[in-house]
Amino acid sequence: MKPSPDTLRADSVRAFTEAAHGGSFSAAARALGKSQSTISEAIANLEIDLGVKLFDRRTRRPKLTPEGQLLLAQASLMLQAEERFMRTAGQLAAGLEPRLTVVLTDRYQSPDYESILSELDQRYPELEFECLLGEGADALALVQEGRAQLGLVAAQPAYPSDIVRATAQHPSQTALFVAADHPLAKLTPPMPDDLANVRELRLNTYLDEASVATKGRYWSAPSFLLLMEMAELGFGWAALPRWMVERYAPGKLTELSLPGWPQQGVIDVVWSSRRALGVAGHWLRQRLSV
Amino acid sequence: MKPSPDTLRADSVRAFTEAAHGGSFSAAARALGKSQSTISEAIANLEIDLGVKLFDRRTRRPKLTPEGQLLLAQASLMLQAEERFMRTAGQLAAGLEPRLTVVLTDRYQSPDYESILSELDQRYPELEFECLLGEGADALALVQEGRAQLGLVAAQPAYPSDIVRATAQHPSQTALFVAADHPLAKLTPPMPDDLANVRELRLNTYLDEASVATKGRYWSAPSFLLLMEMAELGFGWAALPRWMVERYAPGKLTELSLPGWPQQGVIDVVWSSRRALGVAGHWLRQRLSV
């Protein structure tokens, strides 16, 4: 007996499943755009190679043997995997990037942020999506060096030459907060001088050291979440995204109403002009911009 | 541009994954028993067909592109499905039946019944296993007509000519039970006459009507589980498998100790001499027999 080859003949599996589904070799031939003899031979060869009779041909329309039924289920899984492979290859060929990394500022919180992500998941189910948190100069650096393709940052006065920007759909709401049991919370309304006497909690970045030149002492952290925790513990006042306080520290912080606050902060979508965005990045950029 | 074919070239995917894994086309060629040029051309053609560059060849050892990494994962899934397909085809070619049906008597309860089944699952993971419940003549009929391949029945005085039997490893323990609050439970020890005055709950079968000729009135059901429920409700006494009472009705039934009880009942493994058992059926038969 000839040892069965360990590799499958081309398209024999598709012929098999199609014939099993349509109930006829000829129908499978029509469906696959091949001749009837091709299908007949393909299936016959497949049966020989596998050493398993797949169809009972005594009747007019070939009927699956029990063995054929069992193998049909697994053949379908094979074709399913193959189709998925071909589909994502097609998307990649059409310009889909295999992975998309986005840097987010904590300032950003779109009301339909979750729906945007699930939309992204539906459109590009094979895309690997990565989300980083970073502010200001840190985010820009990640985009510049290609670690991230898109960034959502608080609008900067000036951008590096290789960074392109667009305005995001939803501005951020930033307000001043202190711990509810802080003395500052009892002054209504507080004066700007009152704030000067209390420590400020300020956002920093890994890259930017320029701000150390600013007047007065302050504590700083690279994320709003850390700043908010510091504020909760009464270490000072901080300018924080309002959504974050409402969602993660309701009641623990008191908003200070000073002239000019709360601020409407513009959020920018940024990307690098030197690295072309893939189709998913392009889609997401447009979805996030005004 | 030539439209990309919707079908994959033979073995190109295996060449791809092997090259990605081994880090070299030549290594893949060696591993697959083909020449180096074959692998090189196969992958080059695959890249052309997919429209996706899979490897970065600028370096000595081709390195996967990000697109290649994404596709590699899905290619592995394809090959995994294909290997499973080939493996079960091989088992079927070696005589594995696609499905195995066993008729069990409720009398049977092997202490390692569950371990036998999980062993079966490990040996023949693709086998479809079906379990039926049936007693006596019913079970034999199912085996005769091919609806089931194996049966575990209480040993019969005689078998049809096309039925072969072997003794099962574990005999059954059958004892007499009544509801704990039944008057019969208070007679210690009860006399055979006492039982004659109380209704008997007896096993019947769908096929066997001969037993209606027996003396006295009785109630009957085709499964021990139903009989046990009747006994629990106080409708009479019944001969029941002891394991079933201990497991599913502890404390609710009282065992009657009469001369000759409890009985050690021999269980037979039966199959049809006219239908060859598959390898799984053969294995299970030996595993169940003494």
Added chain:
DNA sequence: TCCGTAATATCGGTATTTCCGATGATAACT
């Protein structure tokens, strides 16, 4: 019952694909 329809198996021939071995070019290592 007989006949037409539609199905499958088989065969010969052609086109495509796979595969090999040789050759040349390139990168890494000594």
Added chain:
DNA sequence: AGTTATCATCGGAAATACCGATATTACGGA
């Protein structure tokens, strides 16, 4: 700089996918 291992390319041979024609066989209608 030489050595070695690797990849790309090319021509030819073997395998196989495919088609069209033909024989044969089940199924269904008159």
